Amino acid sequence: MNGWTTRGFAAAEAAALCGLHRGQLDLLIHRAKAVAVLFCEKRGSRRWFSLRDIAVLRIAYDLERAGRTWLTAIGAAFDNLEHPPDSDSLLIAPAVQKRGCGRPRIIADRDVPRLNFERSEIIVPIGRIVSSILKEAEVVAVH
Secondary structure, three states, rough: OOOOOOOOOOHHHHHHHHHOHHHHHHHHHHHHHHHHHHEEEOOOEEEEEEEHHHEEEEEHHHHHHHOOOOOHHHHHHOOOOOOOOOOEEEEEOOOOOOOOOOOOOEEEHHHHHHHOOOOEEEOOOOOHHHHHHHHHHHHHHHH
């Protein structure tokens, strides 16, 4: 099975990899119980996370801090993390959501100068964040 989608990290490990406190992670999960299947699995009384789930939570947290609602942030992160992005990838999302504004998209860092920004955009360094999660996961998996 693919290491990107294998749910083998406990909640405490996932919180550490997300850069969140365990209480913050519990609160975020509680706020999105209806869509929790997108970013965790419950076995018995414990929740388990994959590297993809951890990345979805971290990117969604950044998008929420930039002004998105928690549910739209989770959706945008989930949609763009089917596979691990390249380390120079950026997630570009319209700052103001309105009809016809388009969905968030991933571009390479080298393509930014060629973009013509006509409105405010949220830019999240998705590749760098995922790379750091993958690197830290190797250390967590050893312990």
